[in-house]
Amino acid sequence: MGYQNIIEEIADTVKSLFGQGKVADYIPALAKVPPNKLGIAIETIGGLSFCTGDAEEQFSIQSISKVIALAMAYPKVGEQLWERVGIEPSGNPFNSLVQLEYERGIPRNPFINAGALVITDLLIEHFPQPKNDLLQLTRQLAQSDDIYYDYKVAASERELGYTNAALVNFMKSHYNIKAPVENVLDVYFHQCSLAMSCRELARAFLMFANHGIIPHSGERILTESQAKRLNALMLTCGFYDEAGEFAFRVGLPGKSGVGGGIVAVIPGELAIAVWSPELNEHGNSLVGIKVLELFTTLTGKSIF
Numbered sequence: 001m002g003y004q005n006i007i008e009e010i011a012d013t014v015k016s017l018f019g020q021g022k023v024a025d026y027i028p029a030l031a032k033v034p035p036n037k038l039g040i041a042i043e044t045i046g047g048l049s050f051c052t053g054d055a056e057e058q059f060s061i062q063s064i065s066k067v068i069a070l071a072m073a074y075p076k077v078g079e080q081l082w083e084r085v086g087i088e089p090s091g092n093p094f095n096s097l098v099q100l101e102y103e104r105g106i107p108r109n110p111f112i113n114a115g116a117l118v119i120t121d122l123l124i125e126h127f128p129q130p131k132n133d134l135l136q137l138t139r140q141l142a143q144s145d146d147i148y149y150d151y152k153v154a155a156s157e158r159e160l161g162y163t164n165a166a167l168v169n170f171m172k173s174h175y176n177i178k179a180p181v182e183n184v185l186d187v188y189f190h191q192c193s194l195a196m197s198c199r200e201l202a203r204a205f206l207m208f209a210n211h212g213i214i215p216h217s218g219e220r221i222l223t224e225s226q227a228k229r230l231n232a233l234m235l236t237c238g239f240y241d242e243a244g245e246f247a248f249r250v251g252l253p254g255k256s257g258v259g260g261g262i263v264a265v266i267p268g269e270l271a272i273a274v275w276s277p278e279l280n281e282h283g284n285s286l287v288g289i290k291v292l293e294l295f296t297t298l299t300g301k302s303i304f
């Protein structure tokens with residue numbers, strides 16, 4: 001069976017799970033998203049595209065942006081980056097404060113909020129216009145000029161971003177944040193608000209499946225080693241305290257966001273993105289994980 005038939009069959013199967021999760025409601029802008037949306041898109045390195053359902057509709061990518069921000073910072077900062085943020089799974093919720101105290105303001109990894117906030121701080125240090133440069137990189141990766149910040153979401157994040165403010169302030173007290181707290185939060189809330197479709201996300205993540213090169217244009221964004229490392233981090237840290245379960249059930253590097261998006265890669269072959277806004281108790285898309293579990297089961301393609 002081809003990928004198109006497989007994703008259509010999976011979409012039919014998983015609809016029975018609608019209603020079991022809960023749409024993110026920590027900000028009003030996300031709480032309004034219709035719960036029963038479902039999009040799936042696959043892009044292959046060879047240039048084939050497959051999609052079904054709401055795969056062309058843009059949604060808030062939220063924490064998926066943490067991978068793009070890291071892909072922007074890492075080549076610029078180099079290995080010194082790992083003096084500011086660790087590479088170990090946290091086993092804690094995405095916005096947890098607890099480990100920061102034991103680890104003197106050094107976050108466990110770049111894909112929890114604390115780690116992503118340090119990466120944002122590095123973007124501010126190394127790029128003249130970090131918000132604009134991040135948007136341009138995202139458009140370049142996705143080969144789409146149609147990607148924007150959703151300013152309503154960014155404003156909502158700022159208004160209610162008390163936990164993120166606490167994380168930045170705590171890390172600043174340990175000298176692990178250099179820029180003013182307000183600037184770090186501003187760039188971080190904008191990156192979270194990036195709106196993209198499954199198709200755009202799958203295309204943007206092909207670079208990670210293709211050893212750091214954008215397949216469509218041939219441009220190199222990461223070295224081979226950097227691409228390997230980012231994939232390793234997605235595998236071990238991409239799903240917060242559910243990273244083990246995702247590796248166990250799906251077996252691919254990937255990243256989720258509280259907007260209900262998940263993107264995963266099969267290195268050397270393709271990227272697949274799913275959007276279904278209802279979340280499980282870990283803040284990951286409930287239906288999205290099931291879609292990817294069925295995909296690797298039906299195709300026999302995981303990294304293991």
Ligand code: GLN
Pocket residue numbers: 061062063064094095113157164192256257258259283
């Ligand atoms: N904007 C969210 C936050 O910072 C992103 C979290 C996520 O997607 N897990 O809390």
